[in-house]
Amino acid sequence: MNDIVAFHDVVKRYAGSQPALDGVSLRLARGEMAFLTGHSGAGKSTLIKLIGLLERPTRGRVIINGIDLARIRRRQVPRYRQRLGLIFQNDQLLFDRTVFDNVALPLVIRGLAHRDISRRVRAALDTVGLLSHERKLPITLSGGEQQRVGIARAVVNRPHLILADEPTGNLDPDLAADIMRLFMRLNETGTSILIATHALALIRNLGHRQITLDHGHVTAPSPAPYA
């Protein structure tokens, strides 16, 4: 129950191919920030998708915040996802809406009152340093700024777990370091964060645990901080 994420012998096999995850067990403590590394195709994205219920495991149990995801039925998935902060490599913003509207979307989905939405969107934009850009369209922003809009959208719902899949994939090293510092600041406020990345040089000295995947197996179970 002290784990925000717990995988128990999880297998994910896509039709007609090698298993993407082949018996993965891992834990992320509440409030922990960890990196999920490995070469491309090692199963990082699959693992993130299983947590986001974008995929279901072939076998094994995934327990998030004490809830066995197998018990969450299709109709309950939206409500479950609202409690997560999902961030993707291609920022996935809606390009016909302003920065403000993009960040507000999770709150609009939850049906919050307009007053609360404004307040929380501004707070989230302030966190990522884009408060002055709220009226702009995403297309007018740089890649790093777009990624930060995506992060603002993920944190605006105050999730207990943030999942990021290659959040710095398209960014040059300076901007990537900025984004990582932003994640560390969010982690300092108590949010658990799991980041899939292959930018090993970038994360080496950040002092957070690495979980390495190789061909669907966890190869480097660096010691959990509470073990």
Place this chain on the structure above:
Amino acid sequence: MKQRLSTRLANHRHSSRLQTALEGWAAAHLRCLVEALGRMHRRWLASLLTVLVIGITLALPAGLYVMMKNLEGLTYSWKSSVQISVYLQRAVDDYSGRDLAQQIGAHEHVEAVEYISPQEGLAAFKQTSDFGDALAALPGNPLPPVIAVTPDPNLPRATISSLLEELRAYSSVEQAELDQAWLQRLHAILALLHRAAWVIGLLLAGAVIFIVGNTIRLDIENRREEIEVMKRIGASDAFIRRPFLYSGAWYGFSGALTALILLGICFLALAGPLGDLTHSYGDAFQLRGLGWAGSFKLIVIGVALGWGGCAITVSRRLQHIEPG
């Protein structure tokens, strides 16, 4: 006192929370309503074409309905003029003709009788037709004596028929004709048209559902990525469906308005010639449009079809779009 105040405060808090939720709900729907209109506006040409097609599709059955209503009004106003023309043997003289007329007039199902002698008939005919000169050239009066019988207007059709048989049975009667044989045929045709209007109406309602469904389906395909993003951040199907449903309703609404405009144009185009025609029938007939109630109904039907066509499509399509 203190407790009462706190209860009141709690109630107030409770009701204000409900109010906030309701406001949020109403605001969300209003936002979708406006957004859907905005999206139609952004792709105005495609939207305009869809609306036009829906408008024409709705105008056809609505026009048929108006036509039926007018024809029914027409036959109703003519129903009161049911008359039986009783043609007597040419040998019957005026005296026995009037006698027979009186006899028929006493019948319980007869409201009025009028005896028209051959001379009166000829005079009236000369006055109302252009054959006056031709008639003058004839050696004698070709017209038989006639008794015009007006039956009780409330009689059912069967009783009128039996009255007709009774009149034909008189020995001095050559022939008796109900002037309304053609009206009966018209009624039969109207009943047929009525049925046809329903069938056509149902078919075209199906067409509207199909048109809206197809338009929305394309709209969904165009916005597939956006839908995937929304699903990833926890949007329910209902939330994603809502703006599409409002689009469907807008299509239906605009289509119904277009249909009303088209009907109005047809009405104006037909009013002139129809006015001339009805004038020749003594102005008993007035062309009527859909009216306020009918127009309102058409708009309600349009919105319902748009919404329905959309609902059928969206739910099915959205299940196919899952973020991966």
